[in-house]
Amino acid sequence: xxxxxxxxxxxxxxxxxxxxxxxxxxxxxxxxxxxxxxxxxxxxxxxxxxxxxxxxxxxxxxxxxxxxxxxxxxxxxxxxxxxxxxxxxxxxxxxxxxxxxxxxxxxxxxxxxxxxxxxxxxxxxxxxxxxxxxxxxxxxxxxxxxxxxxxxxxxxxxxxxxxxxxxxxxxxxxxxxxxxxxxxxxxxxxxxxxxxxxxxxxxxxxxxxxxxxxxxxxxxxxxxxxxxxxxxxxxxxxxxxxxxxxxxxxxxxxxxxxxxxxxxxxxx
Amino acid sequence: xxxxxxxxxxxxxxxxxxxxxxxxxxxxxxxxxxxxxxxxxxxxxxxxxxxxxxxxxxxxxxxxxxxxxxxxxxxxxxxxxxxxxxxxxxxxxxxxxxxxxxxxxxxxxxxxxxxxxxxxxxxxxxxxxxxxxxxxxxxxxxxxxxxxxxxxxxxxxxxxxxxxxxxxxxxxxxxxxxxxxxxxxxxxxxxxxxxxxxxxxxxxxxxxxxxxxxxxxxxxxxxxxxxxxxxxxxxxxxxxxxxxxxxxxxxxxxxxxxxxxxxxxxxx
Numbered sequence: 001x002x003x004x005x006x007x008x009x010x011x012x013x014x015x016x017x018x019x020x021x022x023x024x025x026x027x028x029x030x031x032x033x034x035x036x037x038x039x040x041x042x043x044x045x046x047x048x049x050x051x052x053x054x055x056x057x058x059x060x061x062x063x064x065x066x067x068x069x070x071x072x073x074x075x076x077x078x079x080x081x082x083x084x085x086x087x088x089x090x091x092x093x094x095x096x097x098x099x100x101x102x103x104x105x106x107x108x109x110x111x112x113x114x115x116x117x118x119x120x121x122x123x124x125x126x127x128x129x130x131x132x133x134x135x136x137x138x139x140x141x142x143x144x145x146x147x148x149x150x151x152x153x154x155x156x157x158x159x160x161x162x163x164x165x166x167x168x169x170x171x172x173x174x175x176x177x178x179x180x181x182x183x184x185x186x187x188x189x190x191x192x193x194x195x196x197x198x199x200x201x202x203x204x205x206x207x208x209x210x211x212x213x214x215x216x217x218x219x220x221x222x223x224x225x226x227x228x229x230x231x232x233x234x235x236x237x238x239x240x241x242x243x244x245x246x247x248x249x250x251x252x253x254x255x256x257x258x259x260x261x262x263x264x265x266x267x268x
Numbered sequence: 269x270x271x272x273x274x275x276x277x278x279x280x281x282x283x284x285x286x287x288x289x290x291x292x293x294x295x296x297x298x299x300x301x302x303x304x305x306x307x308x309x310x311x312x313x314x315x316x317x318x319x320x321x322x323x324x325x326x327x328x329x330x331x332x333x334x335x336x337x338x339x340x341x342x343x344x345x346x347x348x349x350x351x352x353x354x355x356x357x358x359x360x361x362x363x364x365x366x367x368x369x370x371x372x373x374x375x376x377x378x379x380x381x382x383x384x385x386x387x388x389x390x391x392x393x394x395x396x397x398x399x400x401x402x403x404x405x406x407x408x409x410x411x412x413x414x415x416x417x418x419x420x421x422x423x424x425x426x427x428x429x430x431x432x433x434x435x436x437x438x439x440x441x442x443x444x445x446x447x448x449x450x451x452x453x454x455x456x457x458x459x460x461x462x463x464x465x466x467x468x469x470x471x472x473x474x475x476x477x478x479x480x481x482x483x484x485x486x487x488x489x490x491x492x493x494x495x496x497x498x499x500x501x502x503x504x505x506x507x508x509x510x511x512x513x514x515x516x517x518x519x520x521x522x523x524x525x526x527x528x529x530x531x532x533x534x535x536x
Contacts, residue, residue, distance in 0.1 A: 032529065066532055069367050073526045087526070095369040103532065104363035107285065107355075109292040118288075121281030122368045148292070164364070 021080070022047045022172050022204035023068055028077035030063050030228075037063045039228035040077070045221075047171070050198055050205040052215035052236075054248070055225035056256050061208040062103075064225070065174050068206070069099060082172060093172075095123055100165040101176035105157075108150030112141055112160050115149055116167060123168035135163040139193065155186040162190060166197065173197075175207045179214060187211075191218055212249040222248065224255055231255050274377065278370050282378030286352050287385070300386055304340050304394035311336040312402040331490050333404045335459050337395060338416055338486060341387065342457075342479055343450050345424030346431075348386030349379045350446040353432040357440055366531055372522060376515070379432070380425050387421070412489055415500040416482045422507035423478045427453075429514040433521030437530055459483050478503035478510070 023045040030038040038060040045051050053061045066072040068079055070087035079086040082093045106115045113132060120128040136142045139159045144152060149160060158181065165173060178194070179187035191214060198205055209215050215222060216236050224232040224239070232239055232255070236248055243251045253259075290296055315332040356362045365375065398404045406413065431449055434442045456470070457479035463471050474480045481503035485496045525531050 030529075037529075062532065063529065066529070071363065071366055071526060071531045072529050073523070091369065091371070094367065097367075099367055101363065103360070105360040106364065107289065107359045107361055110285070110288050114285075114288045118281050118285045119364070119368065121284070122278055122365075122370050124275075124277065124369070 020047070020083075021045055022049070022082060023206060024078075024080040025064070025068070026078040026080070028064070028067060028079060029075045030060075030067060030072065031075045036228045038067070038074075041225070041228075041230050042077075043223060043230065043233060045204055045206060047204050048198070048202040049221060050194075050207065050219050051221045051223060052219035053206060053208040053223050053225065054210075054212075054215060054252060055231075056252075058227075059225040060228040061225055062176060063228075065099075065176060065206065065208055069097075069174060070094075095168060096170060097172040097174065098123075098165045098168055098170040099174040099176070100161045100178055102180050103176065106149050106161065106164060109148055111148055112145045112152075112163075115160065116163060119164050120167050125168055131167065135166060139163050139166075154181045155183060158182055158186070158190065162193070169201060171201075171203055173203055173205045175205065175209075177209055177211075178207065179209075179211060187214070194218060212247060212252055216248050224251070226255055274371070274374050275369075278374045279378045279381070282370065282375065283381050283385075286355070286378070286382045289355060290386075297389065300344075300390040301393055304344065304390045305397055307336050307340060308333065308394045308398050309401065312398060312404070316402065330404045331487055332460060333398055333402055334406060334409075334486055334490060335483060337391070337398060337406050338420060338482060339454075339459050340391060340394065341417060342420040342424050344387050344390050345383050345421045346428045346450050347446075348383035348390075349425055349428030350431055350435075351386070352379050352382040353428070354435065354440075354443065354446060357435060357443075362436075363531065372519060373515075376429055376432075376518065379428065383425065383428065384421070409486075409489060412485065412495045412500075415497070416486060419478050419482050419500060419503040419507055422504075422511060424450075426507065426510035426514040429511075429518050433514075433518035436518075437521040437525045437528075439530060453477060453479065456480065457483060462487060476506065478506045481506075 021044040023043075025041060025043050028038055028041050029036070041060075041064065053064065055061050063072060067074050068081060068086065070090045073087065082096055084090075084092045086093070110118070116132045116135065117128065120131060125131050132145075136145050139162060141156075141159060141163060144156055149157065152160065158179070162178070165175070173194075175194075179190050182190065194205060195218060197203060205218075207215070207218065219236060222232075222234065222236050222239055223230055232242070232251075234242070239251055240246060240248060243254055245251045245254065312333050315330070318332070356365060395406045398406060409416070427449060431442075431446045434445055456466075456474045457477050458466065458474055459479075463474050463480060463484060466474055481499040485499045485503075488494045488496045488499075
């Protein structure tokens with residue numbers, strides 16, 4: 001039986017109301033030669049939610065997000081974004097979503113304003129000059145908006161990348177380590193901005209992070225991945241209670257070091 | 269099914285992106301100018317020397333210098349296309365573009381426009397140098413020059429599209445192909461000598477390449493004062509086939525890159 005046959009015999013995204021979900025992932029598998037980077041995962045994210053995708057290096061978080069974005073093709077299984085299948089119907093949704101990742105840069109020689117202008121045009125943003133001014137004000141970019149991106153500090157670059165990710169007022173925002181390399185003050189400020197953006201726009205945010213405090217503060221749901229599979233999926237509070245832990249960091253260490261059963265039994 | 273509809277404002281955004289880059293970097297502008305100038309000066313003096321010592325070349329004035337100008341249209345046209353593409357790889361910006369509503373066909377069209385702009389910056393001064401230093405006026409070729417130019421630029425785009433697909437699939441490890449593939453065509457395209465010089469079996473290969481028709485056509489025009497429109501039409505047909513094939517190959521390589529996760533790495 002092929003991976004596709006297995007997937008087709010199981011409940012599909014449509015069966016669990018995926019059409020109304022922001023993201024619906026159905027029995028998703030990604031094989032790289034012999035390696036199962038993502039191993040039969042399913043989840044659905046309601047609109048307006050913030051979900052944290054946790055896991056150690058190589059857990060499959062980035063591959064999962066890349067498949068949701070259509071940058072990587074699944075070996076089997078299905079992804080639906082804002083009611084459209086990815087990557088087949090990507091043209092219908094790419095303008096309504098956006099992303100930020102430390103693995104992707106913006107052109108270094110172009111100024112912040114030039115970069116935002118180009119991405120604004122790519123996303124067909126109306127009143128682009130006004131939108132750039134609004135983002136510059138919101139994200140405190142004004143002082144360096146006409147400086148080349150390559151001459152900015154790490155914190156400034158992260159804010160510019162966030163401005164690019166918000167340029168089209170996305171309904172769905174995918175963030176890979178949004179506060180990596182930021183000092184605690186700037187990181188806290190970025191988290192506050194994301195919270196406000198979600199609240200004001202009823203946006204859906206999927207966030208991959210190694211920062212457990214960030215996930216505890218921002219996320220109303222946590223999906224923990226390990227070796228390509230979903231190890232746990234619940235609210236942060238429920239997960240901490242299940243593992244008898246007071247922080248997500250302790251839960252993360254339990255999962256990473258294989259102390260899952262012991263921790264769960266101790267909680268019982 | 270691939271969506272082939274195009275958006276002029278997204279193509280315009282990409283052209284603006286490369287235009288900003290050119291204006292921000294004088295070494296990039298200088299690179300466009302100095303090599304064509306060096307080429308025409310070197311070959312101009314060689315032509316002078318040969319013409320003084322060989323009666324055939326005295327009669328066939330301008331074939332060498334004309335050939336070097338046309339060769340540069342072919343070579344620089346491809347480089348203009350491919351370097352703009354490589355700029356995205358070097359800037360690690362490809363993920364941003366692939367996640368935006370920009371379609372592959374729009375991306376490729378913006379690269380063709382940039383190839384024309386970059387070519388104009390390099391070739392126009394080159395032709396003026398040829399005129400003032402060696403009294404060779406390439407524009408005096410008249411309407412045939414348009415046929416030569418179109419056929420050469422179409423071939424350069426086909427090669428550019430194909431090698432860009434290779435880099436997309438195999439990352440910057442395949443970058444050297446961008447710089448060298450056109451030189452593989454060079455001996456077969458019979459730039460500086462007639463096709464009859466080649467062994468008969470190799471002539472079949474040479475006639476499969478549109479530039480061969482252009483350089484044969486140029487020699488017919490300069491030596492026999494005959495415009496071989498039949499050669500230009502045959503080249504146009506082969507170019508049409510090459511353009512379709514290279515676009516199909518680009519899409520296949522893009523799909524393969526998504527399958528193998530190459531878009532996430534992009535490096536070596």
